[in-house]
Amino acid sequence: MNEILEPQTFRVTRADLVRYAGASGDFNPIHWSDRVATGVGLPGVIAHGMFTMALVGRAVTAWAGAPDTVREFSVRFARPVPVPDTDEGTEVVVTATVKEVTEDGDTRLALTATCNGDKVLSLAQALVRKR
Amino acid sequence: MPLDQTFAGRTWPPTETYLVGREKIREFARAIGATDAEYHDPEAARAIGYPDVVAPPTFPVAITMAASRQVVNDPALGLDYSRVVHGDQRFAYTRPMVAGDAVVCVNSVDEIITRGGHWFLTIRTEVRTEAGDPVVTVWSKLVQRGEEH
Numbered sequence: 001m002n003e004i005l006e007p008q009t010f011r012v013t014r015a016d017l018v019r020y021a022g023a024s025g026d027f028n029p030i031h032w033s034d035r036v037a038t039g040v041g042l043p044g045v046i047a048h049g050m051f052t053m054a055l056v057g058r059a060v061t062a063w064a065g066a067p068d069t070v071r072e073f074s075v076r077f078a079r080p081v082p083v084p085d086t087d088e089g090t091e092v093v094v095t096a097t098v099k100e101v102t103e104d105g106d107t108r109l110a111l112t113a114t115c116n117g118d119k120v121l122s123l124a125q126a127l128v129r130k131r
Numbered sequence: 132m133p134l135d136q137t138f139a140g141r142t143w144p145p146t147e148t149y150l151v152g153r154e155k156i157r158e159f160a161r162a163i164g165a166t167d168a169e170y171h172d173p174e175a176a177r178a179i180g181y182p183d184v185v186a187p188p189t190f191p192v193a194i195t196m197a198a199s200r201q202v203v204n205d206p207a208l209g210l211d212y213s214r215v216v217h218g219d220q221r222f223a224y225t226r227p228m229v230a231g232d233a234v235v236c237v238n239s240v241d242e243i244i245t246r247g248g249h250w251f252l253t254i255r256t257e258v259r260t261e262a263g264d265p266v267v268t269v270w271s272k273l274v275q276r277g278e279e280h
Contacts, residue, residue: 010164023155023162024193040213049217050192054163057188067169067227068179070188074221074270123219 003098005109008059012047012081013089020051034085046080052092052120056113059094063109064128071106072127081115090115096126105129134209134250134275138202139243145235146198148261153230155193156186163187176229183230191228192220195256195269198236202254203273210252211275218251218272225265233261241270248277 017031026048029036037045053075061067083089093114100108111124153173160170168175169185176184203210228234235258242253256269 016162016164019162023159025197050189050196050220051163053220054165054187054189058163058165061165061167061188066179067165067167067185067187068181070222070224072221072223073188074219076219077217 005063005096005098007093007095008062010055010058010092010094011089012051012055012083012092013087014045014083014085016089017045017047017051017083020048020054024048024050026050042080043082045083045085047083047092049075049077052077052081052113055092056094056111056121056124057126059096060109060111060126060128063096064107064130069128069130070126071129072125074126075111075113075124076122077120078122079115079118079120081120092120099125102127132209132211132275133245134243134252135207136243138205138208138240140240142237142239143201145237145259146201148233148235149194149198151186151194151228151230151232151234153184156184156190156228156230159190159193160187163189173230181227181229186228186230188222188224188227191222191258191267191269192271194234195236195258195271198256199238199254199271202238202240203252208252210250210273214276216274216276218274219253219270220272221270223268225267228258228266232266234258234266235261250275 096109099110113121237257239255241255252273258266
């Protein structure tokens with residue numbers, strides 16, 4: 001119990017945010033315009049919270065072994081993920097701990113995501129059913 | 132700006148049908164860097180028991196976020212979208228969404244509270260097939276930041 005799973009690292013660049021905006025339909029300019037982002041008090045362009053959650057979802061399905069294993073998935077967006085306009089962008093590191101195996105055989109994962117050492121999610125967890 | 136708390140507990144009529152497309156799922160999967168075959172290849176999806184490509188877990192928000200404009204764009208609610216940040220997000224899945232699903236969204240406001248000058252609006256969206264079979268329930272908490280922030 002409380003097994004710690006291998007951390008997963010994802011690189012995020014401005015190009016990723018543009019692609020995600022198009023695919024998701026979330027064109028809020030704080031995700032592509034430094035002018036607008038700083039104008040509302042943000043450090044600069046930030047990743048969509050749902051993009052970060054999608055990366056965490058990739059980690060979850062990788063650990064669980066299949067894309068259709070997720071039964072519940074929840075996060076709180078604790079801090080923004082600033083994405084500088086560089087080729088390197090930034091990195092999001094996702095970790096997970098097995099908290100529980102339910103009577104039904106489902107596995108509850110406690111999840112964290114950090115960017116530059118800051119926790120960007122809190123109260124993040126997933127309930128997965130291994131295939 | 133205060134929100135109209137009488138919106139709490141209200142449920143809206145189902146949205147128009149959204150037809151989940153195979154290429155939309157592939158586009159979304161590419162955008163998040165998800166290469167699993169079940170997101171891209173119908174044969175791989177059929178091999179695990181689905182009729183067509185499977186959507187990644189967060190894909191439904193692409194549908195529910197648009198559907199929730201029914202609530203957030205109502206001027207009577209009083210939401211200032213320029214001050215809104217995403218607080219919490221939760222999904223409870225009955226099954227994965229798959230290409231070919233024709234779904235409708237039923238929005239409800241679960242909660243409106245104010246704390247420390249901020250307003251917290253929780254929208255619950257039940258995503259069902261046209262026949263009424265549940266697919267996924269999506270909760271989005273939006274935070275309207277206070278003026279002094």
